[in-house]
Amino acid sequence: MRGSLEARWRKQTLAMISGRYGHISHTSDETKKIPEVVTEIQTVSRTNSSSSTGARKLPRKIAPFIAAHDIPRGAIHAFQALLGYTLMLAIMTFQAAYIISIIIGLGLGEVLFGRMGGTSAH
Numbered sequence: 001m002r003g004s005l006e007a008r009w010r011k012q013t014l015a016m017i018s019g020r021y022g023h024i025s026h027t028s029d030e031t032k033k034i035p036e037v038v039t040e041i042q043t044v045s046r047t048n049s050s051s052s053t054g055a056r057k058l059p060r061k062i063a064p065f066i067a068a069h070d071i072p073r074g075a076i077h078a079f080q081a082l083l084g085y086t087l088m089l090a091i092m093t094f095q096a097a098y099i100i101s102i103i104i105g106l107g108l109g110e111v112l113f114g115r116m117g118g119t120s121a122h
Helices: 002-021 036-053 067-091 095-114
Strands: none
Touching: 002 067, 067 095
């Protein structure tokens, strides 16, 4: 779920930034990684600032803070940390049934939902 939301937020951020900095084409390759977005923003910013005679805008190095994206991202991260610590405490009980069920559950969850991570290698 987190990976899918990250991909959607990345596309929305690119759309917002492109509206602010001028035309940036929206292809799926450009919306996959923030460093590619930053490169495009720097290119557009250099083009815009070289044509203007006013104050020069510095290109963005990181994505802007968007409360609708960043607050849920923090909440999801906190929930994942809580789940991790809960599983660690369950393992620390040293009960074999808990340990085996946790390992089987994690493996089964990866088999069923691992492909939905939102990021792709190609």
